[in-house]
């Protein structure tokens with residue numbers, strides 16, 4: 001796999017950093033997550049393929065253990081508020097002094113500088129600060145955050161993974177590590193570059209929810225079917241729009257022009273009425289195999305059995321029966337191989353990881369009995 005041999009220390013976080021770590025693990029990196037002690041369960045739902053070491057960082061000896069792990073690794077991924085790592089003596093200067101090849105990734109909401117750098121926040125706040133939230137939502141309604149996808153995952157976890165891969169690539173030439181300041185505000189804004197760069201085209205001149213791509217246009221929207229499901233329509237180009245109209249059983253001559261914005265409410269009403277006359281399956285049969293750009297809106301449970309997804313193996317069931325998307329993109333020679341077994345218990349790999357990183361058996365036992373580290377090895381099944 002592409003990242004085989006790369007050792008990552010991931011400090012347990014909420015959502016973006018765990019996703020970043022999972023991407024790296026899916027593509028072959030060895031990801032060791034540092035969990036708190038005295039926890040019975042993790043909130044990391046993105047733990048696939050990781051190992052877990054439980055370590056008390058409120059104890060200086062715990063901090064010393066972490067330092068030893070970090071300086072022997074390729075990447076440190078930390079999701080804390082600005083200053084937390086420095087307070088423990090684990091800031092980038094301290095660690096890079098001992099290991100100049102280290103890649104030190106800091107994944108935060110607002111970045112390492114600026115007046116918001118130390119403020120708490122979540123996806124919706126970062127999205128708001130990126131400018132993008134102001135554009136998201138239906139006409140005449142308030143701004144609406146599309147789950148926590150854009151800042152946490154696209155602008156945060158994924159962008160940070162990209163930064164780490166870039167830094168690894170650069171290190172292969174320079175032999176040097178570096179610090180990655182991954183701000184979710186900036187990551188989200190960067191993902192949204194199209195919104196800034198396409199303003200000159202007039203794509204966003206109208207109020208929120210009344211433009212071509214923000215559900216303003218009736219040919220770029222979703223419609224309810226007779227069985228209470230939905231179809232997604234993205235018939236923008238005239239040649240595809242023609243196929244869409246034809247599929248609905250409508251005639252161009254009876255309808256206002258596609259790009260006549262003042263007629264969009266009337267067109268939407270017509271499309272709504274027609275879509276309500278068949279089930280989702282019936283509409284899928286009508287549009288499958290055409291270029292009308294119409295697809296069923298599938299639920300998370302339905303994606304696995306859709307023939308297209310099935311043909312590509314786009315989703316898989318792990319050993320626990322849980323459905324997950326396959327890692328993307330697909331690399332021809334060194335594709336990702338997501339781990340199919342269960343997520344680690346907290347502290348499951350404490351002993352084995354410490355041993356591998358050069359701790360003596362007696363030291364490990366001391367750390368365990370002092371409660372500085374914890375180990376919950378899985379019981380062997382007879």
Ligand SMILES: C[C@H](CCC[C@@H](C)[C@H]1CC[C@H]2[C@@H]3[C@H](O)C[C@@H]4C[C@H](O)CC[C@]4(C)[C@H]3C[C@H](O)[C@]12C)C(=O)SCCNC(=O)CCNC(=O)[C@H](O)C(C)(C)COP(=O)(O)OP(=O)(O)OC[C@H]1O[C@@H](n2cnc3c(N)ncnc32)[C@H](O)[C@@H]1OP(=O)(O)O
Nearest residue numbers: 014035036043056057058079080081108109120121122123
């Ligand atoms: C919208 C998303 C977030 C969605 C997440 C949800 C899925 C989950 C959120 C709450 C969860 C529920 C909850 O936990 C209750 C239940 C628990 C149960 O176990 C499971 C069910 C639950 C219902 C559970 C279910 C779900 O998991 C939840 C609903 C986001 O937007 S995530 C993005 C957030 N932002 C960032 O990541 C940006 C960067 N980080 C920050 O700004 C801050 O870290 C943040 C997030 C604001 C948190 O600030 P906080 O004050 O809490 O921490 P920090 O200032 O960063 O400092 C960390 C301190 O922790 C100490 N520490 C770290 N590791 C250890 C250790 N191993 N041992 C000891 N101590 C440790 C560290 O030293 C710091 O201590 P100090 O404060 O003393 O310096």
